[in-house]
Amino acid sequence: MSQRLQTVLGPLTLENPFINASGTFGYAVEYADFVDVGRLGGVSVKGISLDPRPGNAPPRTVETSAGMLNSIGLANIGIDAFITETMPRLRELGVTVIVNTFATSIEDFVELGRRFNDVEGVAALELNISCPNVHAGGMHFGVSGAAAGEVTAAVRAVTGLPLMVKLSPEAGDICEVARAVEAAGADMITMINTIRGMVIDVDRRRPMLGQKMGGMSGPALKPLAVRMVYEVYQQVSIPIIGMGGIGSLRDALEFFMAGSAAVQVGTANYAEPGISLRLAEELDAWLSERDMTTADLVGLAHDPA
Amino acid sequence: MKYLRTRITEVEYPAPNHALLRFAGDEDIPAEPGEFVMIRGDWGVHPVLPRAFSLVESGSTGSVLVKAIGEGTERLAAMVAGDELVVFGPLGKGYQVDTSERRPLLVAGGVGVAPLLFLARELHAAGRRPLFLYGARTADDLPLSAEIEQVAELVITTENGSVGEQGLITAPLQRLLDEDANAIIYTCGPDGMLHAVADVASRAGVPCQVALEAPMACGMGTCKGCAVMGTDGSYKYVCYDGPVFEAPAIFEAAS
Numbered sequence: 001m002s003q004r005l006q007t008v009l010g011p012l013t014l015e016n017p018f019i020n021a022s023g024t025f026g027y028a029v030e031y032a033d034f035v036d037v038g039r040l041g042g043v044s045v046k047g048i049s050l051d052p053r054p055g056n057a058p059p060r061t062v063e064t065s066a067g068m069l070n071s072i073g074l075a076n077i078g079i080d081a082f083i084t085e086t087m088p089r090l091r092e093l094g095v096t097v098i099v100n101t102f103a104t105s106i107e108d109f110v111e112l113g114r115r116f117n118d119v120e121g122v123a124a125l126e127l128n129i130s131c132p133n134v135h136a137g138g139m140h141f142g143v144s145g146a147a148a149g150e151v152t153a154a155v156r157a158v159t160g161l162p163l164m165v166k167l168s169p170e171a172g173d174i175c176e177v178a179r180a181v182e183a184a185g186a187d188m189i190t191m192i193n194t195i196r197g198m199v200i201d202v203d204r205r206r207p208m209l210g211q212k213m214g215g216m217s218g219p220a221l222k223p224l225a226v227r228m229v230y231e232v233y234q235q236v237s238i239p240i241i242g243m244g245g246i247g248s249l250r251d252a253l254e255f256f257m258a259g260s261a262a263v264q265v266g267t268a269n270y271a272e273p274g275i276s277l278r279l280a281e282e283l284d285a286w287l288s289e290r291d292m293t294t295a296d297l298v299g300l301a302h303d304p305a
Numbered sequence: 306m307k308y309l310r311t312r313i314t315e316v317e318y319p320a321p322n323h324a325l326l327r328f329a330g331d332e333d334i335p336a337e338p339g340e341f342v343m344i345r346g347d348w349g350v351h352p353v354l355p356r357a358f359s360l361v362e363s364g365s366t367g368s369v370l371v372k373a374i375g376e377g378t379e380r381l382a383a384m385v386a387g388d389e390l391v392v393f394g395p396l397g398k399g400y401q402v403d404t405s406e407r408r409p410l411l412v413a414g415g416v417g418v419a420p421l422l423f424l425a426r427e428l429h430a431a432g433r434r435p436l437f438l439y440g441a442r443t444a445d446d447l448p449l450s451a452e453i454e455q456v457a458e459l460v461i462t463t464e465n466g467s468v469g470e471q472g473l474i475t476a477p478l479q480r481l482l483d484e485d486a487n488a489i490i491y492t493c494g495p496d497g498m499l500h501a502v503a504d505v506a507s508r509a510g511v512p513c514q515v516a517l518e519a520p521m522a523c524g525m526g527t528c529k530g531c532a533v534m535g536t537d538g539s540y541k542y543v544c545y546d547g548p549v550f551e552a553p554a555i556f557e558a559a560s
Contacts, residue, residue, distance in 0.1 A: 026527025034308045046527070054540055061520045061530035063377070066351040068522065075529040075540070219350040247350050270354050270522045271345055272391070273308060 021266035038094030052078035057210035067218025130168030130193035142168035145180035156185035233259025319448035336363035338424035339399025414494025429456035440474030
């Protein structure tokens with residue numbers, strides 16, 4: 001892949017702008033047999049909490065029109081196992097590791113941030129303040145500017161790692177939240193996380209999922225996500241990493257033109273685990289034909305100033 | 306585990322609303338009975354997720370049995386020779402074949418026949434005498450029975466009595482175990498049937514392996530979508546702890 005794909009996100013430079021989204025690619029090591037995971041722009045690993053979490057009552061996933069709902073509940077192995085067992089393998093594989101962290105209190109977010117400071121091979125920290133599937137905490141940090149700013153500032157104070165904050169589409173005003181995390185010292189914004197949906201099993205006359213609601217992702221989410229990136233781009237100066245239903249080069253181009261400097265690919269990984277590398281190669285060819293770089297694309301859909 | 310672009314080589318229609326898809330790519334898909342693949346057609350963004358199927362055959366040609374029950378399975382069942390099929394696998398843990406003198410009893414319900422036909426063929430090839438118990442609602446829900454008869458003694462029950470004994474498959478299973486409990490049960494089918502078979506096995510003190518089904522996104526342990534609660538109080542993941550489990554890991558012992 002060529003230089004034209006190189007993507008500068010404040011303090012973080014990626015070889016290409018395609019990052020695999022948290023929760024859709026495990027810890028990346030599981031895919032190493034058939035995806036060259038070291039060549040991915042980056043991998044945002046499955047959300048890490050201080051303690052291991054067993055996850056929510058099943059069923060946890062259901063397919064929807066051009067998408068899916070999940071209520072996994074951030075099942076994960078916890079920070080200790082991740083650092084001692086998973087990180088060495090990720091370093092070996094040369095993965096650009098973005099550690100997605102999740103907590104239900106500011107103190108725990110801070111503790112997670114502090115502990116990853118000294119871990120070799122972590123490229124950036126992503127704060128998940130927008131998970132809709134955990135009752136205590138999670139999304140409530142992401143739906144108000146004040147709470148989002150507070151948690152961002154607290155983690156910023158303890159970490160020198162490039163810091164990205166993942167926003168929720170459920171915020172009343174996502175621009176307000178974006179401005180708040182920028183003011184609090186975030187280096188980048190990731191957007192958007194899933195939005196809560198429901199499927200009802202009409203035979204059982206009950207919601208399909210064990211937790212009744214789940215986070216909706218996939219192609220059906222894309223216009224909503226593109227609109228939000230477009231709006232936030234006009235209000236912040238830090239780079240935006242856009243996501244929501246990307247499954248083709250044209251999808252990704254929409255996000256760049258709306259104002260994303262990089263993108264994350266999520267649900268499409270289930271259909272094709274190597275999709276991010278394919279899209280990076282397609283983008284390379286597309287840019288080459290036009291003698292452009294990724295950076296040239298960012299925000300092109302906005303009216304000239 | 307492999308991620309392969311394959312083509313459908315042949316489609317059979319072994320029962321109404323069922324299709325047996327055979328596919329082949331550049332590489333073999335070596336697998337054991339009970340292991341599965343995630344498959345998806347080249348149909349754009351919807352349905353977005355691949356579907357999990359136990360393999361019926363493996364090697365240079367693989368096959369899966371599709372029952373059309375929703376949009377994804379309807380599309381798959383409508384595929385024809387030459388269509389592209391993306392195949393990801395083999396995945397999961399299959400049946401642990403018992404090599405003792407216990408008689409293998411294979412208990413299938415509906416499309417649960419798929420991994421058990423694979424197993425019956427392997428047992429037959431190894432010189433064993435599997436007994437295949439196959440339960441269904443009606444005569445229309447018994448795909449692949451002719452293939453089973455080539456490798457195993459076949460006992461059929463239907464709920465409406467249209468073929469075989471009328472009733473549930475647990476009735477002949479119970480009679481067989483009453484006669485001779487020196488047996489091992491391998492089963493796959495709807496949850497209710499699995500539970501009933503596990504109960505019969507538990508009361509008779511016969512080992513039993515159950516193959517489960519669950520909604521799945523990734524198929525390989527990363528999405529944590531296919532959780533089922535185990536009897537030890539911890540979640541098991543159908544895609545990588547299973548899909549085949551020792552029955553007591555999933556179903557409480559019958560009282």
